Structures are given as structure tokens and as C-alpha cells.
Amino acid sequence: MPPILKVYAIALSVPLARVTDMASSSSPEQTRSLAWVVRAVKDWVERCGKVWVEAQVIELNRRSGPTQFLTLRDVDEEISVTATCHRRVLDAAGPVESGMTVTALLRPTVWSRTGRLSFECSEIRPSGEGQLLAQLERRRRLLEAEGLFDSGLHRPLPLLPKGIGLITGAHSDAERDVIRNATLRWPAVRFVVRNTLVQGAHAVEQILPALADLDADPSVDVIVIARGGGSLEDLLPFSDEALIRAVHAARTPVVSAIGHEADNPILDLVADLRASTPTDAGKRIVPDVAEELAGLHEATSRIRQSVTARITTEQSWLDSMRSRPVMVDPTATLDIASERLEATLARLRLATDRALETESREIDHQLRSVRAMSPKATLDRGYAVLADAGGASVGSVEATRDGARLDVYLSDGTLGVTVDSVRPGGPSTPVATPQKGSTTS
Amino acid sequence: MTDQNQETAQDQVAGEPEIGYEQARDELVEVVRRLESGGTSLAETMTLWERGEKLAAICQTWLDGARRRIEDARAASENINDNTDRQA
Structure with a gap:
């Protein structure tokens, strides 16, 4: 039964x-x-x-x-x-x-x-194993409640570490996989290796000082704790509370690289980066030099294209502004002003000409009036003007004497004469109107 | 832009307080707008046009400088690449 x-x-x-x-x-x-x-x-x-x-x-x-x-x-x-x-x-x-x-x-x-x-x-x-898992789960919950696994505490890994600390078993596949894969991606990578036990009761005793040593080394930028899988019992050191607290307290970013099928060691939760295997860790702790160069070339090319396109756009805009009529030919504005000026000048000249013409006519009229009243007009009609030697006008017989020298002004010249006789009183017979060119005796 | 024009632009910029490309560009837009709208006296028109030319020269100097910097950077990176290739 x-x-x-x-x-x-x-x-x-x-x-x-x-x-x-x-x-x-x-x-x-x-x-x-x-x-x-x-x-x-x-x-x-x-x-x-x-x-x-x-x-x-x-x-x-x-x-x-x-x-x-x-x-x-x-x-x-x-x-x-x-x-x-x-x-x-x-x-x-x-x-x-x-x-x-x-x-x-x-x-x-x-x-x-x-x-x-x-x-x-x-x-x-x-x-059996279930009991072990239950213990680990209680430990995980306790540490989680303390906030040791908060994602905000995870430190970013450097893009290109100066030195990589590696804690792993001596001559192990895990050691070889991490180093080989990292070196393939970035040949100049430098490792500082600390070999320890990675299973059994004494593993944590060796891992803790190795971690402290690497954390204190200024040339180490990132620390990898690696082991190539194993049974639940084999992986117990990587769920040890002392190790978990030491990783949490470390100043250097820590990568957990414990290969396992199903049961995650608690180290995965506190580490700054969890790699699924040592091979995965080797690939994730350093950049691929070829990828980086390709990315760099692409970024440079895109930056240049972007800047060149911007400059071309701005140049086109500036050219269009400079080709605006007001900028190309500012004389257009001057031409308008010039045309206005010429029109005004023409009006000025026209007005001046008119004014001059009017004045000219007035002067002609005045001139004719003056001329009409001048002695020359009388002379032109055949009369003469007498003047003594001193230039004084002789308008009467009393103003001269026999033998006096007189100047006789005619319309076309002057005669110098001597007075033969002086006869007071008007002429006994009317004098005929003298003809032009005749002389007065 | 000819060398002579560039010198002129730099002469114009020389007396100017530090003025950025965007500031010069925005002011140039305003100058052209005012010139095109008309209604300014002859003296104002000439002053605006001279300012416009000066601003355009400032913008051009900025663009030429930017081009030169790109060319210098390209040349520098090509030198680095050449040296790297030789070392490799």
C-alpha cells in the first residue's frame, strides 16, 4: 500500500x-x-x-x-x-x-x-533544493526592503574603461571568455585579474578581499565577477549577504556575469549591470572598435551635412535679400528724387524766363519813354545844343559874347565854332524846321 | 564674395559691437521692409540702404567664417585619419 x-x-x-x-x-x-x-x-x-x-x-x-x-x-x-x-x-x-x-x-x-x-x-x-530557494527568497526580500536593489543606485559603466577588474576562477572558461570577447572588440583593453574560488564555503572569503582590492585601484573603472554557470548549490556564494552588501558599497561599477539557467543569484540584482554569461559580459563592458568608428564617421558626416545645409539655406536667404530691387539699385530712389528735382528746376526756369520777359518788356517801355524825353531825340530832329568852353549850356545870347569859343552838339557829332556877332531878340523871320544834317549858324 | 568685398565687410564689422548672425539677419529684414514700404525721406532712405549693406556684409562674414571653420575641421580630421592610417 x-x-x-x-x-x-x-x-x-x-x-x-x-x-x-x-x-x-x-x-x-x-x-x-x-x-x-x-x-x-x-x-x-x-x-x-x-x-x-x-x-x-x-x-x-x-x-x-x-x-x-x-x-x-x-x-x-x-x-x-x-x-x-x-x-x-x-x-x-x-x-x-x-x-x-x-x-x-x-x-x-x-x-x-x-x-x-x-x-x-x-x-x-x-x-531539499526548494528549502534552499526559500531561504534565498527570504534573503532577497530582506535586502530588497533595505533598498539595495533600487535601479536608481545603478552606476553607469564607462564607455571605454581604462582598466577592467576581473574576479573569477583560475584558468576557467569564464576568465577566457570575458578576456577573449572584450579583446576582440577593443584590442587595447587592459585587465586586472584576481583569481578566487567561485564555489564552496570559502569562495566568499576570497571574493570579498579581491573586490575591495580592485575597488581601491584607481586604474580599474569596472569590475566583473564571472563564473560559468553551475547548480543552485554551486552558485550560493553569489547570493551571500556579505558579498551583496560589499557590491552595493563598492564605488566602482560591478558587472555580474554568472551563467545560469533559471535561478538568478542575488548578485544579479545588486550589480550595476547583469550579463547573462561571461561571454556576454566581455561584449558589454567595452565598445566594438569597428562599430564605434562607423558610428563616429556617420555622426561626423551627418553633422557636416546638417551644418552645410544650414549655411546653404542662410546663403540663399541672404542672396535673395541682396537681390531685392531696393538693395540692388538704391539709385531707383535717387532717380525719383532726381526726376522731382528736374521737374521743379524746369518750373523754376520757366517762371524765371517769364519774369525776365515781363521785366524786359517793362524796361523797353521805360527806355522808350526815357529816350523820348532825352535831348538826343531833339538833336535827331535837327536841333543843336551849345556849350561854352567850360561845358556850361548856352541857352541865351546873353550867356556868350563876340569871339567866344563854343561847342555845338549835333546828333552825329560836335562842332567847335567862334561867335562872330551877338544879336539879342528873337529872329526877324521864322526859321524853317532844320533838316537832319543841317547846322545852326 | 570677392576678397575686396570681404575686406569691406570686415571693415564694416570692425566698428560694430559684437552682433550675432541672427540679430543682423532680423535687422536686415526690417531694413528691407522699411525701404520697400517707402514713405521715408531721401536722407532716411540713404541711411537705411547703407545700414542694409552693412548688415548684409555682417551676415556674409558670418557665413564665410562658418564655411572656413568647416573646411578647417575637415582638413584637420583628414590629417588625423592619415596619421592613424600610417601608424596602423
Whole structure:
């Protein structure tokens, strides 16, 4: 008989006797209702109480409600049962997953409506590896509550480290993979290697001083802690609380490069960068020189294109401004002013000409008037003007004497004459109007 | 832009307090707008035009300087690349 059923057989030995009595007194004439039978069985089964069993979790469906369902299988035999538990039970147990062996506190029960046997689970404890995982989970939660895994605390890795500290096993694949992959990408990379144990009870004792030594080295910009995978137990040093706190306290960025299948060591959570394997770490701690050069050329080219395009745009704009008519030919404005000036000047000249003409006519008129009244007009009519030697006009016979020298002014010249005789009184006979050119005697 | 024009531009800039490209450009836009809108006296027109020429020269000096700097940077980077290739 399977062990789990032996437990129930012992627990149910007293009620089973009563079931036997019930069966012996039963006949087609003396029947019981099905509900009565199910209730009786339920009553008998539940008297069994709680019992600790060791079993393997083969199916676990986490639901949104409080009740969770899981299927447990006997460790040795092909017997499996359905169990229910409250979500709090699973949460308290730590990381319970399919395939894990657990110790569970079960209470058998019968579903009244279906008559199916089921088990209520009130406590689960991981056993073996499961127990180890539960311990690690408790540690993880404790450290997380302290804020050691806050993403804001993660320091950025330098783009190109001066020196890389490497903590790993001596002559290990992990050491070779980190160095080879980093060197392929950036040939000038420099490593400061500290070989330590990477599993077992004494590993942390060696890793801690190596970490402190590299953290204090000013030539080291980044520290890689590497190991090439292993079992859960092998990887325990990388979940050690002292190591986790030391990595958290380190000033130099730390890369976790622990190869593992499923169970992340706690180091992954506190490290500034988590690499999936040592090979991955080698690729992520240094840039690829070819990629960087290509990126640099592309960036330079794009910058130049951008600046050149901007200058070309601005030059086109400036050329368009300079080609505006007002800028190309400022004389256009001057031409307008010049035309206005010429028009005004023409008007000025016209007005001046008119004024001169008017004045000229007036002067001619005045000149004619003056000329009409001048002695010359009289002379032109044949008269003469007499003047003595002193130039005084002789207008009377009394103004001269015999023998006096006189000048006779005619229209076309002057005569010098001597007075022969002086005869006062008007002429005895009228003098005829002299003709031009005649002389007065 | 000829060397002579460039000298002129630099002469014009010389007496100018530090004036940025954008400032010169914006002022040039305003000068051209005022010239095109008309309604200014002859003296104002000539003053505006002279200012416009000066601002255009300032802008041109900036652009020429920018081009020269790009060419210098290119030449410098080509020298570095040549040296790197030789060392390799």
C-alpha cells in the first residue's frame, strides 16, 4: 500500500468499522440516500484531521482569487491528488514551482456535491533544493526592503574603461571568455585579474578581499565577477549577504556575469549591470572598435551635412535679400528724387524766363519813354545844343559874347565854332524846321 | 564674395559691437521692409540702404567664417585619419 494511503488507513480505522456495519445492514429493501452516504463518508474522512506529507508539486495554477489549486504526487509512486490552499500559504512558502518537492500539512475532505476526495493545505515548506530557494527568497526580500536593489543606485559603466577588474576562477572558461570577447572588440583593453574560488564555503572569503582590492585601484573603472554557470548549490556564494552588501558599497561599477539557467543569484540584482554569461559580459563592458568608428564617421558626416545645409539655406536667404530691387539699385530712389528735382528746376526756369520777359518788356517801355524825353531825340530832329568852353549850356545870347569859343552838339557829332556877332531878340523871320544834317549858324 | 568685398565687410564689422548672425539677419529684414514700404525721406532712405549693406556684409562674414571653420575641421580630421592610417 502506498505510504500516503497507509496514513489514511490508520487514521480511518475506527470509522471504517462503522462503514462495515453500515454495509452489512444494507439491502435493497433498506436503502440509504446518496446524500446520506456522502455526508457519512465526509464525516468519517474529516475526522482524520491534519497530516504532514512529503510530495512533489506537479501542477500549480495561480489564480486571481484567494483560493489556489495545486496537484501533488507521491514521491515514489504514481499517485496524485488535488489540493487547495489560500494564496497566503503559497506566498509564505517562498518560490513554490512545478517539480519542487515540498512538505505539506494536508487535511482530507470530501466535496459534498460530487463526493470527490480533496485535500486542504494549510502550510507548505520547501524541502531539499526548494528549502534552499526559500531561504534565498527570504534573503532577497530582506535586502530588497533595505533598498539595495533600487535601479536608481545603478552606476553607469564607462564607455571605454581604462582598466577592467576581473574576479573569477583560475584558468576557467569564464576568465577566457570575458578576456577573449572584450579583446576582440577593443584590442587595447587592459585587465586586472584576481583569481578566487567561485564555489564552496570559502569562495566568499576570497571574493570579498579581491573586490575591495580592485575597488581601491584607481586604474580599474569596472569590475566583473564571472563564473560559468553551475547548480543552485554551486552558485550560493553569489547570493551571500556579505558579498551583496560589499557590491552595493563598492564605488566602482560591478558587472555580474554568472551563467545560469533559471535561478538568478542575488548578485544579479545588486550589480550595476547583469550579463547573462561571461561571454556576454566581455561584449558589454567595452565598445566594438569597428562599430564605434562607423558610428563616429556617420555622426561626423551627418553633422557636416546638417551644418552645410544650414549655411546653404542662410546663403540663399541672404542672396535673395541682396537681390531685392531696393538693395540692388538704391539709385531707383535717387532717380525719383532726381526726376522731382528736374521737374521743379524746369518750373523754376520757366517762371524765371517769364519774369525776365515781363521785366524786359517793362524796361523797353521805360527806355522808350526815357529816350523820348532825352535831348538826343531833339538833336535827331535837327536841333543843336551849345556849350561854352567850360561845358556850361548856352541857352541865351546873353550867356556868350563876340569871339567866344563854343561847342555845338549835333546828333552825329560836335562842332567847335567862334561867335562872330551877338544879336539879342528873337529872329526877324521864322526859321524853317532844320533838316537832319543841317547846322545852326 | 570677392576678397575686396570681404575686406569691406570686415571693415564694416570692425566698428560694430559684437552682433550675432541672427540679430543682423532680423535687422536686415526690417531694413528691407522699411525701404520697400517707402514713405521715408531721401536722407532716411540713404541711411537705411547703407545700414542694409552693412548688415548684409555682417551676415556674409558670418557665413564665410562658418564655411572656413568647416573646411578647417575637415582638413584637420583628414590629417588625423592619415596619421592613424600610417601608424596602423
